[in-house]
Amino acid sequence: MSARLTALITGASAGLGEEFARQLAAMGCNLILVARRGERLQLNAARLQEQFQGIDVLCIEADLRRTEAPEQVYTAVRERGWQVDYLVNNAGASGPDFFGDQAWSDHLAYLRLMQTSVAELCHCFIPAMVGRGFGRVINVSSALGRIALANNCHYGPTKTYVIALSEALGLSVKNHGVHVTALCPGLTHTDFHATAGLDDLKQSTPSFIWYSAETVVREGLRAVEKGRLVCVSGRFYRWLDPLLQSVWTRWMFLRAG
Ligand SMILES: NC(=O)c1ccc[n+]([C@@H]2O[C@H](COP(=O)([O-])OP(=O)(O)OC[C@H]3O[C@@H](n4cnc5c(N)ncnc54)[C@H](OP(=O)(O)O)[C@@H]3O)[C@@H](O)[C@H]2O)c1
Numbered sequence: 001m002s003a004r005l006t007a008l009i010t011g012a013s014a015g016l017g018e019e020f021a022r023q024l025a026a027m028g029c030n031l032i033l034v035a036r037r038g039e040r041l042q043l044n045a046a047r048l049q050e051q052f053q054g055i056d057v058l059c060i061e062a063d064l065r066r067t068e069a070p071e072q073v074y075t076a077v078r079e080r081g082w083q084v085d086y087l088v089n090n091a092g093a094s095g096p097d098f099f100g101d102q103a104w105s106d107h108l109a110y111l112r113l114m115q116t117s118v119a120e121l122c123h124c125f126i127p128a129m130v131g132r133g134f135g136r137v138i139n140v141s142s143a144l145g146r147i148a149l150a151n152n153c154h155y156g157p158t159k160t161y162v163i164a165l166s167e168a169l170g171l172s173v174k175n176h177g178v179h180v181t182a183l184c185p186g187l188t189h190t191d192f193h194a195t196a197g198l199d200d201l202k203q204s205t206p207s208f209i210w211y212s213a214e215t216v217v218r219e220g221l222r223a224v225e226k227g228r229l230v231c232v233s234g235r236f237y238r239w240l241d242p243l244l245q246s247v248w249t250r251w252m253f254l255r256a257g
Contacts, residue, residue: 004055008032008077008084008125010064010117011091013040015190016140019213020088021048023221029086030056034073036063058082064091065109070120083132084125089118089162090140094196098153107154114158119165122180126173135178136224139166143186143237147244149257159184163230170229179227183220186237188213209236 007024011017013035021031025048033041038061045057060076062069077084095110096102118139129135144152145159163182170180187210193201202210211234223231232241243249 004028004030005085006030006032006082007086007088008034008073008121009086009088009090010034010121011140012044013037015192016185016188016213016217017088017090018044019217020090020138020220023214023217024086024088025052025055027221028052028055030058030082032058032060032077032082032084034060034062034064035091036061064117065113067112069112070117070124073121074124083128085129085135087121087125087129087135087137088140089121089138091117092140092192094192094198095154095158110154111158114154115161115165118162122165122169126169126178126180129178130173130176133177135173137166137169137178137180138220138224139180139182140220141166141182141184143184143232143241143244145182145184146232146241147250147253147257167229170227174227179224181220181224181228182230183216183223184230184232184237184241185216186211186232186234186240188216209234 007029009017009020009031012021012033021033021044025031031048033045035041038059041059045059049055049057058080060073062073092114096106122137126135126137139162141162142159144156145163149156166180166182173180187205189210190213193199216233219233220231232238244253
């Protein structure tokens with residue numbers, strides 16, 4: 001394997017993860033692509049290796065709702081003797097209805113995808129980054145992690161956790177050459193809403209509050225390089241965020257939400 005930096009990206013079969021893979025490959029990184037749909041990972045890998053000659057790509061099929069998945073990813077990486085310099089915890093989906101009729105095991109599986117797997121992959125890979133004195137970690141959160149909304153009892157709170165975890169980790173390792181950033185996108189053009197059965201949202205909301213995956217990923221990579229703990233991406237959401245956080249205005253959003 002060549003002496004390039006290596007980026008591990010979860011949820012690399014579509015959307016933001018696919019774009020992270022493209023931009024990191026363009027920076028010259030080797031890639032470790034993780035998701036459930038192995039065929040899509042292989043297709044993305046082939047396309048990127050054709051476009052960015054000389055990069056190595058490892059595809060790992062894993063369902064991060066499963067307890068053992070992060071450990072299996074870690075083992076697969078170690079067995080091949082690869083190290084991880086960029087960790088992008090991006091995999092995610094909309095969750096089960098908190099008051100719906102799904103079994104609690106479905107809720108737990110969702111919490112593993114959105115929270116536990118993020119923490120465990122950080123736990124697996126950050127210590128070696130600290131040892132080498134270099135690492136970049138992006139945990140993909142959401143603008144919805146910045147404010148509570150009714151009927152959003154799982155998705156928003158899991159993203160709030162990701163922000164809190166990233167801030168605590170970032171503060172812990174910043175003096176060791178390792179930067180950790182929680183990336184908070186707003187509405188972004190990916191497969192996310194179609195998968196969640198929310199296609200209508202694009203028609204019912206103004207186009208200026210939607211951003212491209214290219215913009216979100218570019219801003220996230222720039223933020224982690226600068227050592228920012230939290231990056232709210234998109235001009236509109238950066239304007240909105242201080243209003244969501246301020247004690248003077250937050251109550252209005254909570255009342256409306
Ligand atoms: N799009 C938005 O408006 C938006 C806004 C804020 C935050 N986000 C966040 O951005 C991240 C990426 O979402 P996206 O918008 O790019 O959506 P997307 O196009 O639907 O992609 C989601 C990715 O996550 C992977 N994934 C889902 N469940 C998984 C599982 N159980 N195990 C492993 N991988 C899994 C999917 O791969 P497989 O299906 O192949 O497993 C896919 O690669 C998510 O964390 C999401 O919450 C999105």
